[in-house]
Amino acid sequence: MIMRKLFFVLFVLGVTAFTANAQEKAIGLRLGSDIEASFQFPVAKNRIELDAGINFWAYGYNGTFRANVNLNLAGAYHWVFNIGNIEGFKWFVGPGLTVGSWGNFNYLAAGVLAQGGVEYNFKFPLQIAADYRPTFLLTFGHNEVGYEPYWYNFALSARYRF
Numbered sequence: 001m002i003m004r005k006l007f008f009v010l011f012v013l014g015v016t017a018f019t020a021n022a023q024e025k026a027i028g029l030r031l032g033s034d035i036e037a038s039f040q041f042p043v044a045k046n047r048i049e050l051d052a053g054i055n056f057w058a059y060g061y062n063g064t065f066r067a068n069v070n071l072n073l074a075g076a077y078h079w080v081f082n083i084g085n086i087e088g089f090k091w092f093v094g095p096g097l098t099v100g101s102w103g104n105f106n107y108l109a110a111g112v113l114a115q116g117g118v119e120y121n122f123k124f125p126l127q128i129a130a131d132y133r134p135t136f137l138l139t140f141g142h143n144e145v146g147y148e149p150y151w152y153n154f155a156l157s158a159r160y161r162f
Contacts, residue, residue: 024161026127032155033057034072040159046094049076049115072100076115076133088121098135102148107141109148125161130154 030036036053051074058067076096083089093116102109117131135150 026159026161028127028157028159030131030155030157033153034070034155036072036074036155038157038159040078043077046080047078047092049078049096050074066104068104070101070104070109072098072109074098074113074133074135076113078115083118088123089118090121091118092116092131096133098137102137102139103141107139107146109137109139111135111137111148111150119157121161127157127159127161129157129159131157 024042026038026040028038030038030051030053034051034053034055036051038049038051040047040049051072053072053074055070055072056067057070058065060066074096075098076094078092078094080090080092083091094114096113096115097111098113099108099110101107113133113135115131115133117129119127119129121127131154133153133155135153137148137150139146139148
């Protein structure tokens, strides 16, 4: 019985490794309100995108200047579709989750996101994309819970496909 289970697990891992190698992965930068390192990998005909980023922003309040640094991790599942008959031109949409710091590391933030955009995959290993990712965050810190809608998350990306 143990041998059957072991054989089944090895078979599933082998099939997964074969199909993952048969499709392309991509790594690069997503530049928008955040500067993010981005990694995409295939899941069947679709994909998962994982991003790790940092953003810097500053604002004035009551005559004082404040600067903030925030870190974030985001993951999204993308359904990917062709656009017309143009080879390499696609659109994508999907849900995701995010976690990070908020308010100059004073708060922990966790939330849900939606991401949609268009991309072009060149015949050489380069992908460029433009996307929109609205995010809804719950923030936790200083004995309080807050809510932050993050509507202005537009970005341009460039990734190396391998």
